[in-house]
Amino acid sequence: MDSFSIxxxxxxxxxxxxxxxxxxxxxxxxxGDSIYEARIARDLNISRSPVREAVRAxxxxxxxxxxxxxxxTVYKPTLKDIVDIYECRMVLESLAARLTTRLATAQELQNxxxxxxxxxxxxxxxxxxxxxxxxAENGRFHELIIKYSQNRRLKxxxxxxxxxxxxxxxxxxxxxxxxxxxxxxxxxxxxxxxRRDEDKAAFMMNKHLETDLEHLKEIFTRYTKE
Amino acid sequence: MDSFSIxxxxxxxxxxxxxxxxxxxxxxxxxGDSIYEARIARDLNISRSPVREAVRAxxxxxxxxxxxxxxxTVYKPTLKDIVDIYECRMVLESLAARLTTRLATAQELQNxxxxxxxxxxxxxxxxxxxxxxxxAENGRFHELIIKYSQNRRLKxxxxxxxxxxxxxxxxxxxxxxxxxxxxxxxxxxxxxxxRRDEDKAAFMMNKHLETDLEHLKEIFTRYTKE
DNA sequence: AGATTTTTAAGTGTCGACAGACTACAGAAG
DNA sequence: CTTCTGTAGTCTGTCGACACTTAAAAATCT
Numbered sequence: 001m002d003s004f005s006i007x008x009x010x011x012x013x014x015x016x017x018x019x020x021x022x023x024x025x026x027x028x029x030x031x032g033d034s035i036y037e038a039r040i041a042r043d044l045n046i047s048r049s050p051v052r053e054a055v056r057a058x059x060x061x062x063x064x065x066x067x068x069x070x071x072x073t074v075y076k077p078t079l080k081d082i083v084d085i086y087e088c089r090m091v092l093e094s095l096a097a098r099l100t101t102r103l104a105t106a107q108e109l110q111n112x113x114x115x116x117x118x119x120x121x122x123x124x125x126x127x128x129x130x131x132x133x134x135x136a137e138n139g140r141f142h143e144l145i146i147k148y149s150q151n152r153r154l155k156x157x158x159x160x161x162x163x164x165x166x167x168x169x170x171x172x173x174x175x176x177x178x179x180x181x182x183x184x185x186x187x188x189x190x191x192x193x194x195r196r197d198e199d200k201a202a203f204m205m206n207k208h209l210e211t212d213l214e215h216l217k218e219i220f221t222r223y224t225k226e
Numbered sequence: 227m228d229s230f231s232i233x234x235x236x237x238x239x240x241x242x243x244x245x246x247x248x249x250x251x252x253x254x255x256x257x258g259d260s261i262y263e264a265r266i267a268r269d270l271n272i273s274r275s276p277v278r279e280a281v282r283a284x285x286x287x288x289x290x291x292x293x294x295x296x297x298x299t300v301y302k303p304t305l306k307d308i309v310d311i312y313e314c315r316m317v318l319e320s321l322a323a324r325l326t327t328r329l330a331t332a333q334e335l336q337n338x339x340x341x342x343x344x345x346x347x348x349x350x351x352x353x354x355x356x357x358x359x360x361x362a363e364n365g366r367f368h369e370l371i372i373k374y375s376q377n378r379r380l381k382x383x384x385x386x387x388x389x390x391x392x393x394x395x396x397x398x399x400x401x402x403x404x405x406x407x408x409x410x411x412x413x414x415x416x417x418x419x420x421r422r423d424e425d426k427a428a429f430m431m432n433k434h435l436e437t438d439l440e441h442l443k444e445i446f447t448r449y450t451k452e
Numbered sequence: 453a454g455a456t457t458t459t460t461a462a463g464t465g466t467c468g469a470c471a472g473a474c475t476a477c478a479g480a481a482g
Numbered sequence: 483c484t485t486c487t488g489t490a491g492t493c494t495g496t497c498g499a500c501a502c503t504t505a506a507a508a509a510t511c512t
Binding site: 453454455456457458459460461462463464465466467468469470471472473474475476477478479480481482 | 483484486487498500505508511
């Protein structure tokens, strides 16, 4: 009897929200692209009501922008926006590193370590496939640290900030041996967490994101200057 | 010819959003209260569509909670929630203090100073009227610092966090001579900003919010323990 | 009366419709 | 050929309607 479970029908507006969000974060919808709720509703064979609600949520989240004429576009950050976002990320993710250093169990630290170890194997080999895997593994490193911080609000805030800057995460691995730098910094942070030195862990996380930002700035100006 | 200006009609869902938000933050709607979109629509003589959209935005903002049975209630933070929120506020508002110390013009610093000076006059006199004015003035102090930080993302994040903890701002002034403590701390922060010492300014802001939090914790446990 | 079932009222999720705003384009006027 | 104007199509903002769910009230049975 227990094996039966009634599924509540998933609301359309939740599905639309998740779908659109995914499309934006995954890059199927690019920054600046126009969105038409009428069109989306038609494509999905539903009415506009659920779509509108999803759009309102995504706008509040910052992923969609609605101009004064009600035109909807995918959020396209300026360089200043990216700096702003990163400044916030730096302090919040430092906090996450601090809390996790303080609270994480040995097992949890091991889970974090695993992402570092695993990412190592992708470093030596070339190829698009490996690059994607590496990016995913690096993302996981940050995710876990946030997760183990045990601060719900922090998770929410950083989730939003991440999705806002996700577009650039892919760009982040261009140039010199950027992957190695990231790898080393992750290792450093982990080391401090294992030593339970929360001040240092927070500090290194801050620094890590700062170099990230510096690198992004370059990429950005190079990219938009053509 | 220039004196004519066409006003765009304000969208209902914007108005509903603002109205509901204000009602929650001002305390007309208390944490845990139930909300019915149908009822709101009826009261305002509009259809449910704009109300629903406003509700979705407020849910994303965190001011409304929607349970698995679609019942809508005003967000009622637990003690842990408050701690979480304050931990975020501490790092973000420290950042605001830092940026403002770095970037604010002399005039802007003077505007901040004004809130401190003005609040002084409410300290000596008793009475509900003065208490409200004092709370408003103290709020303005924080507002201005955030505003002058010139970081849009930071402003948004803190706006949300403030509204989430607003319910407690009123409680914050109970007990001993709490007002004086706050007043002094504000003065200290301002002093560091005027000296353009951003490290110290950020540090003191952090400390200020920490004592705030400690005090809130007490109040909270006292309040919910009856 | 107390427990159980049935009715009824009220709320949510979704839909299709309609008016008004914008855009793009075709045709008229210079 | 360019510029203005009219018009058709598309999109948004809002509405009222309907099905379904939940919760409360009423009715029924023991």
